[in-house]
Amino acid sequence: AQSVTQLGSHVSVSEGALVLLRCNYSSSVPPYLFWYVQYPNQGLQLLLKYTSAATLVKGINGFEAEFKKSETSFHLTKPSAHMSDAAEYFCAVRNTGNQFYFGTGTSLTVIP
Amino acid sequence: KAGVTQTPRYLIKTRGQQVTLSCSPISGHRSVSWYQQTPGQGLQFLFEYFSETQRNKGNFPGRFSGRQFSNSRSEMNVSTLELGDSALYLCASSLGLAGGPNGELFFGEGSRLTVL
Numbered sequence: 001a002q003s004v005t006q007l008g009s010h011v012s013v014s015e016g017a018l019v020l021l022r023c024n025y026s027s028s029v030p031p032y033l034f035w036y037v038q039y040p041n042q043g044l045q046l047l048l049k050y051t052s053a054a055t056l057v058k059g060i061n062g063f064e065a066e067f068k069k070s071e072t073s074f075h076l077t078k079p080s081a082h083m084s085d086a087a088e089y090f091c092a093v094r095n096t097g098n099q100f101y102f103g104t105g106t107s108l109t110v111i112p
Numbered sequence: 113k114a115g116v117t118q119t120p121r122y123l124i125k126t127r128g129q130q131v132t133l134s135c136s137p138i139s140g141h142r143s144v145s146w147y148q149q150t151p152g153q154g155l156q157f158l159f160e161y162f163s164e165t166q167r168n169k170g171n172f173p174g175r176f177s178g179r180q181f182s183n184s185r186s187e188m189n190v191s192t193l194e195l196g197d198s199a200l201y202l203c204a205s206s207l208g209l210a211g212g213p214n215g216e217l218f219f220g221e222g223s224r225l226t227v228l
Contacts, residue, residue: 032211036217036219041221042221043116043202043204043219043220043221043222044155044202044204044217044219045219046216046217046218049216090154090155092155094210094211094215099157099160099168099170099210099211100145100157100210100211100217101157102147102154102155102156102157103154104153104154105154105155
């Protein structure tokens, strides 16, 4: 069975500091992995996706994520946090049956 | 190009009632997926419809059902509402099957259901 674990339901960083949001997956086959962002009172928006091409994936708004098979991880990073990055972030995995499994989310707070 | 539209945005029901939520996908998208979002459980997959056929189903009781029309619009219905059904119900559309080559999910803003 597929599952996604996001470590840390709340993360706070200072403006300009590195953002690191952790995601680990369990999968018996190479998965498709995704990061989504949800701003208050809005739906989810795709940040980036890994589809077995390059292991370092660049997304929108300066975010990127690295697929590490040996660690079964797909952590999301951004070198310098901006106030507008404050939101809920979800990691997701798609299984061979085309079902999406989402993590429970990480709420990012950016401190001015 | 209009995004995914969900109606109603907010609704309040009482236990035992039933509710119908509507989702209009992006024009040209043939797949509609439904998710339940709660603070404790995160996003949980309900079902996916593609070309009027249910293609995938999550682990929810039979009280949760859905359908898709020929114009790709979708509805989901929850019967005999329980307090635990209070949640944000999100609809997502994609050009092809969710997660596939043309399966990027585009989400609506959700319908927030409160069951009293």
